[in-house]
Amino acid sequence: MDLQAVRTFVAVTEAGGFHKAAADLSVTQQAVSKRIATLEQTLGVRLFTRAPRGAGLTIDGRAFLPHARELLRAAERASASVSPGRRPLRVDVIASRTAQSSLMRGFHGAHPEIVLDVMMLVSMDTAVTALLSGELDATFRAVAAPGRPLPDGIESVRVLDEPLQLLTGPAHALADAPSVTLAGLVGHRVWMPGIAPGTEWGAYYDDLVAEFGLTIEATGPNFGSDALLDTIADTPALATFMGERSRLIWPAGHGLRRIPVTGPTPVYPHSLLWHRDNPHPALTALRTHLAATTAGHDAAGTWVPDWALPR
Known part of the structure; x- marks a missing residue:
């Protein structure tokens, strides 16, 4: 059904005639008549009786009027739901206890008036496809991993360099060290069952291993962070890497x-x-907030793969 014709029908009803409705709609009287005729043809009934002193509703016109008004209200609600700034900002943070989630919590604290729809998409391909289709407004990723160029139309800006920390159990040989060098980790087993081949974090750790001769094992099923932490706490020979801003929770007795x-x-x-x-x-607003609240990148004494953008 032509909403323009429905809107014209309501305007004629409220104006009491075609001439006044035409003036209210800033169109010609001929255009008003044509729209009403089209609507009547679509519905298969007459909506108005024409008289020298104006136009009156027929019995079918009176029956149609409340539904016509509801149609227009529904159209307004539909338009408002997708108008810029009216719908929630949809952002992918990959997981709930990561640095990305922390950044979005900071943004929400600074801009509580902005409604957010926080999503968690593991796959970069899924996230980028959602950006291209408009189902997602933003995602946090590492770019550009070898062989994974961004599609045309996708923009990126580096917002945070997150230092890695070594996580050990209380009986690990390095448990009491105030810090550890990458060279000092050579020969130690680092266990990270969450590394998935073909992901950007998989490419990151592949380069870290190649650059510094580390041993990172991704063996065994990934039962999630709780199982990882339990194993690290109970196995003196194993350690794992964790981002400085990751906010994982473990029992006090783990002594991690x-x-x-x-x-x-x-x-x-x-x-x-x-x-x-x-x-x-x-x-x-999100990009401005991140630019103002996150530190720069490529600081002295840090390492990132050569493919990380921008350099």
Whole structure:
């Protein structure tokens, strides 16, 4: 059904005639008559009786009027739901206890008036596809891993270099060290069952191993962070890497240690990705907030893969 014709029908009803409705709608009387005729043809009934002193509703016109008004209200609600700034800003943070989630909590604290829809998409391909389709406004990723260029239209900006820390149990040989160098980790077993081949974090750790001769094992099923922490706490021969801003929780009895890594400090390069044609005004607010509240990248004494952008 033509909403323009429905809107014209309501205007004629409220104006009491075609001439006044035409003036209210800033169209010709002929255009009003044509729209009403089209609507009557669509419905198969007459909506008005024409008289020298104006137009009156027929019995069918009176029956149709409340539904016509509801149609127009529904159209207004539908338009408002997707107008820039009216719908929630949809952002992918990958997981709930990561640095990305921490960044979004900071943004929400600074801009509580912006409604957020926080998503957790593990796959970069899924997230980028959602950006291209408009189902997602922004995602946090590491770019650009070898062989994974960003599609046309996708923009990115590096927003955070997150230092890695070594996580050990209380009986690990390095548990009491105030810090550890990458060279000092050679020969120690680092266990990270969450590394998935073909992911950007998989490419990151592959390069870390190749650059510094580390031993990172991704064996065994990934039962999640709780199982990882239980195993690290109970196995003196194993350690794992954790981002400085990761906020995992474990029982006090685990006695886990978070140890800074130096010489150089490996940092994970978090970037914000979005579609350049996305008009959501809150997206600009998010980028401005991140630029103002996160430190710079490529600081002295840090390491990132050569493919991390920008250099």
